[in-house]
Amino acid sequence: MKVVWVILATAAAVALQTTLDRWIPLGTVDLVLIVVVYFALTSGRVTGMLTGTFAGLVQDALSGAVIGMAGLSKTVVGFAAGVVGTQFIVAHSFSRFVVFMLASLVDQLIFRGLYEGLGLRHFGWSYAQLAGHALGNAVLGVLLFKLTELLPGAVERRRHARGLRR
Amino acid sequence: MAILDLRLRAGYLFLAVVVGHLVLISAQVNGRTGVPLLETATFGVFSEVQRGASSVLNGVAGAWNGYVALRGVRAENESLRRQLADAQLQIQQQRALVDRTRSLESLLQLQSGVDLQTTAAQIIGSAASPDFRTVTIDKGSADGITTDMAVLAPNGVVGRVVVAGRRTSRVQLLVDRNAAAGAIVERSRAQGVVVGAGEDRLHLEYVSDVSDVAVGDILVTSGIDGIYPKGFIIGTVDAVEKNGVAYRTISIRPAINFSSLEDVLIVRTPTPAQQLEPEKPE
Numbered sequence: 370m371k372v373v374w375v376i377l378a379t380a381a382a383v384a385l386q387t388t389l390d391r392w393i394p395l396g397t398v399d400l401v402l403i404v405v406v407y408f409a410l411t412s413g414r415v416t417g418m419l420t421g422t423f424a425g426l427v428q429d430a431l432s433g434a435v436i437g438m439a440g441l442s443k444t445v446v447g448f449a450a451g452v453v454g455t456q457f458i459v460a461h462s463f464s465r466f467v468v469f470m471l472a473s474l475v476d477q478l479i480f481r482g483l484y485e486g487l488g489l490r491h492f493g494w495s496y497a498q499l500a501g502h503a504l505g506n507a508v509l510g511v512l513l514f515k516l517t518e519l520l521p522g523a524v525e526r527r528r529h530a531r532g533l534r535r
Numbered sequence: 536m537a538i539l540d541l542r543l544r545a546g547y548l549f550l551a552v553v554v555g556h557l558v559l560i561s562a563q564v565n566g567r568t569g570v571p572l573l574e575t576a577t578f579g580v581f582s583e584v585q586r587g588a589s590s591v592l593n594g595v596a597g598a599w600n601g602y603v604a605l606r607g608v609r610a611e612n613e614s615l616r617r618q619l620a621d622a623q624l625q626i627q628q629q630r631a632l633v634d635r636t637r638s639l640e641s642l643l644q645l646q647s648g649v650d651l652q653t654t655a656a657q658i659i660g661s662a663a664s665p666d667f668r669t670v671t672i673d674k675g676s677a678d679g680i681t682t683d684m685a686v687l688a689p690n691g692v693v694g695r696v697v698v699a700g701r702r703t704s705r706v707q708l709l710v711d712r713n714a715a716a717g718a719i720v721e722r723s724r725a726q727g728v729v730v731g732a733g734e735d736r737l738h739l740e741y742v743s744d745v746s747d748v749a750v751g752d753i754l755v756t757s758g759i760d761g762i763y764p765k766g767f768i769i770g771t772v773d774a775v776e777k778n779g780v781a782y783r784t785i786s787i788r789p790a791i792n793f794s795s796l797e798d799v800l801i802v803r804t805p806t807p808a809q810q811l812e813p814e815k816p817e
Contacts, residue, residue: 414545414549415545415548418545418548418549419552422552422556435560435563435564436559436560436563437556437557437559437560437563438560440556440559441553441556441557441560444549444552444553444556445553448545448549483560487560487564487572489564
């Protein structure tokens with residue numbers, strides 16, 4: 370069941386990433402990374418790693434990049450976030466925010482580092498850009514957590530309210 | 536069954552996935568040499584394996600050849616010595632043949648490179664008197680040779696045909712005292728006439744006093760004599776000596792070593808001056 374969720378969430382993230390940008394300026398926010406970190410924090414390192422592998426490869430395939438670049442970076446991020454999720458308590462929004470920030474930076478470091486190191490592309494390392502990217506991912510990631518935590522309760526409360534009215 | 540539980544082997548799985556990604560990336564990315572990194576890395580690893588295996592096998596083979604397989608070496612040594620002596624003798628014979636072939640090859644190359652109709656000839660004799668610097672060639676009027684045809688060699692100008700017999704001809708060498716050729720200094724374009732000095736030496740005469748001629752300058756035929764085609768090397772200025780106020784002796788070292796000449800080319804294409812000459816009545 371979890372695999373289905375991973376596939377659906379990844380597909381949704383990729384679809385949103387590739388379509389939403391036309392209407393909402395996402396900037397350098399990486400929805401796929403947010404999904405990977407989310408599953409890593411909620412399900413552990415193996416799920417995080419496999420989600421990262423799958424999502425990264427899909428992202429590579431759809432972006433015309435060298436297959437495996439995003440796959441590798443997101444695998445590492447998923448595994449590391451999973452380790453953090455199991456070793457530390459990351460139930461608080463601030464701790465999640467920090468994890469998302471660090472995950473974004475690590476992802477960028479590996480992804481860009483590989484491209485730069487292999488001489489395939491020059492990105493131009495802008496600290497402001499990296500910080501903005503990490504900040505955007507962290508904010509959206511925390512919001513995603515809030516949404517998923519609030520959503521089941523809200524549904525439950527709504528059902529409960531309907532029952533009282535009857 | 537614990538080994539199948541990936542959760543317990545998360546570290547190994549992570550490592551495997553990372554390596555898988557690296558392999559995947561390496562297969563797509565070319566290295567500095569244009570070869571995929573995967574291929575380069577694989578070759579690098581396996582070449583070291585090959586090197587190790589080869590050194591081990593070489594060691595074994597060396598031990599075998601150095602100690603075990605030495606029986607019969609003495610007889611083989613004697614046999615090889617005899618073969619070497621025979622080979623050295625053959626080398627002496629082949630070397631003479633090679634020299635001959637090289638000479639002919641250079642002659643043929645000149646023949647193909649020159650935009651002139653030429654006939655190759657072999658020198659079969661020289662002048663009977665040492666005062667005359669002539670040679671006899673094995674081509675004559677039967678081969679289309681006529682008098683005043685220029686004779687060349689791969690290195691430069693040899694001379695001209697002075698007597699055309701039916702099957703042989705006599706060639707006056709450029710170093711003969713009666714020989715002369717229009718010449719031009721390649722560097723400064725100064726013109727003059729090269730005349731033979733009898734020995735293996737030439738002189739450049741009729742050169743203007745203000746002409747720029749220096750030691751080391753290369754002289755080529757000017758073509759104004761109507762015999763020699765333009766642009767062929769005559770020799771190099773060996774010395775420039777001033778004799779009096781307006782007189783210079785310019786010594787030329789010929790490009791040809793006349794004493795070792797064996798094969799020559801006779802130019803059958805008439806020069807522009809020869810083409811303008813009225814045909815002699817038979």
